[in-house]
Amino acid sequence: MTYAVPYRRPIxxxxxxxxxxxxxxxxxxxSDFVTSQPDALMAKIALGDQRxxxxxYDAMSAxxxxxxxxxxxxxxxxxxxxxxxxxxxxxxxxxWDPERGSAATxxxxxxxxxxxxxxxxxEARKRREETATTMDVAPDVAHERLExxxxxxxxxxxxxxxxxxxxxxxxxxxxxGHTQQEISDKLGVPLGTVKSRMSVGMxxxxxxxxxxx
Amino acid sequence: MSHDDLxxxxxxxxxxxxxxxxxxxxxxxxxxxxxxxxxAPLLEAIAEDVAVAPSPELRDRVLADVATTPQVAPMRRxxxxxxxxxxxxxxxxxxxxxxxxxxxxxxTLVAASxxxxxxxxATDAYVDTAQMQAVYRESDGAMALIAESLEPxxxxxxxxxxxxxxxxxxxxxxxxxxxxxxARLILDTAWEPGSLIGVTLEPxxxxxxxxxxxxxxxxx
Numbered sequence: 001m002t003y004a005v006p007y008r009r010p011i012x013x014x015x016x017x018x019x020x021x022x023x024x025x026x027x028x029x030x031s032d033f034v035t036s037q038p039d040a041l042m043a044k045i046a047l048g049d050q051r052x053x054x055x056x057y058d059a060m061s062a063x064x065x066x067x068x069x070x071x072x073x074x075x076x077x078x079x080x081x082x083x084x085x086x087x088x089x090x091x092x093x094x095x096w097d098p099e100r101g102s103a104a105t106x107x108x109x110x111x112x113x114x115x116x117x118x119x120x121x122x123e124a125r126k127r128r129e130e131t132a133t134t135m136d137v138a139p140d141v142a143h144e145r146l147e148x149x150x151x152x153x154x155x156x157x158x159x160x161x162x163x164x165x166x167x168x169x170x171x172x173x174x175x176x177g178h179t180q181q182e183i184s185d186k187l188g189v190p191l192g193t194v195k196s197r198m199s200v201g202m203x204x205x206x207x208x209x210x211x212x213x
Numbered sequence: 214m215s216h217d218d219l220x221x222x223x224x225x226x227x228x229x230x231x232x233x234x235x236x237x238x239x240x241x242x243x244x245x246x247x248x249x250x251x252x253a254p255l256l257e258a259i260a261e262d263v264a265v266a267p268s269p270e271l272r273d274r275v276l277a278d279v280a281t282t283p284q285v286a287p288m289r290r291x292x293x294x295x296x297x298x299x300x301x302x303x304x305x306x307x308x309x310x311x312x313x314x315x316x317x318x319x320x321t322l323v324a325a326s327x328x329x330x331x332x333x334x335a336t337d338a339y340v341d342t343a344q345m346q347a348v349y350r351e352s353d354g355a356m357a358l359i360a361e362s363l364e365p366x367x368x369x370x371x372x373x374x375x376x377x378x379x380x381x382x383x384x385x386x387x388x389x390x391x392x393x394x395x396a397r398l399i400l401d402t403a404w405e406p407g408s409l410i411g412v413t414l415e416p417x418x419x420x421x422x423x424x425x426x427x428x429x430x431x432x433x
Contacts, residue, residue: 082275101249101250181226
């Protein structure tokens with residue numbers, strides 16, 4: 001039992017730069033394969049390629065903006081959040097790991113998180129400003145119009161096949177842009193119930209996509 | 214952090230601190246990873262379904278921003294099966310929202326707007342898989358350590374964290390992971406710019422100076 005061995009060797013200097021060089025080459029080769037796929041583009045973006053970023057923006061901006069718009073329901077604010085999200089994604093691109101989900105999921109998750117943060121801080125601001133008055137959000141006409149346009153989409157069709165309780169939570173989250181907490185309040189069911197309906201519904205919907213693919 | 218948080222994560226409902234924690238969990242949880250990969254096409258299909266083209270001016274603004282925005286240092290995390298002695302550091306400045314949920318001190322620190330999260334890599338002295346991150350806050354030097362899937366310690370032993378600066382290692386606290394191999398603690402030494410953070414295995418109660426090889430280390 002000789003615990004008192006003196007500290008004898010300095011921290012080793014790992015051959016980090018060499019490893020970096022190797023991984024850069026591997027990444028660059030990978031991205032040469034398929035240049036138009038978001039995942040392949042992301043590998044290039046991670047190396048600072050702004051043209052790949054522009055192509056990624058072109059492929060994803062409508063999906064990202066649409067997702068944010070569902071949450072914020074305001075074009076001006078949604079464009080601001082979309083911009084923030086793409087810039088944040090650019091900045092964090094070197095940390096992106098394909099094992100943690102697709103590049104498309106990466107940007108969509110960042111965008112939705114920022115949209116929800118914006119709603120929350122907006123609500124906090126309003127609560128501070130009008131502590132006494134009850135707040136009523138005006139119904140959004142543009143939003144209703146969006147909804148009627150999509151009634152025939154494939155995904156909406158699949159959604160109709162889900163049990164009512166699962167369909168409702170998915171609809172409220174993804175098409176109405178609500179958080180699970182909001183859905184829980186709105187439906188008067190516990191948050192845990194909303195989460196489990198969401199999770200079951202999402203995996204059923206995922207299986208339905210496979211069947212119809 | 215657990216499996217149940219995947220949906221909340223995908224729905225963008227986790228706070229900045231919880232996101233960092235969940236992503237850490239994701240690195241070591243194969244079932245979450247595969248579920249995430251499985252759900253990705255669904256999320257993408259729904260997003261396509263609600264897609265709305267933004268104004269063409271937005272593209273110009275985003276590309277102009279990107280041209281002047283630096284990227285975080287490109288780092289490859291060592292593969293889990295591939296425990297080379299690579300000290301990889303990954304610094305992400307977390308943008309904290311203007312609200313903070315009531316959280317434990319570690320999560321609060323992670324969520325601070327000036328918190329820096331640094332990935333720690335296992336050196337070749339550590340034989341198994343584990344994930345460890347150090348977090349420090351620039352404003353007051355507060356530091357925390359978050360670890361997952363850490364090997365249990367034998368009786369009479371403890372992990373010890375060190376802040377390694379110009380004057381050599383200074384103890385930053387001792388810790389023992391719980392049954393899941395998880396450890397979360399606020400370190401009791403203040404961060405100093407340019408230092409490294411390392412973890413060794415020591416006799417219970419800790420040592421004045423490290424007596425084992427460094428098992429985990431940040432890179433600068």
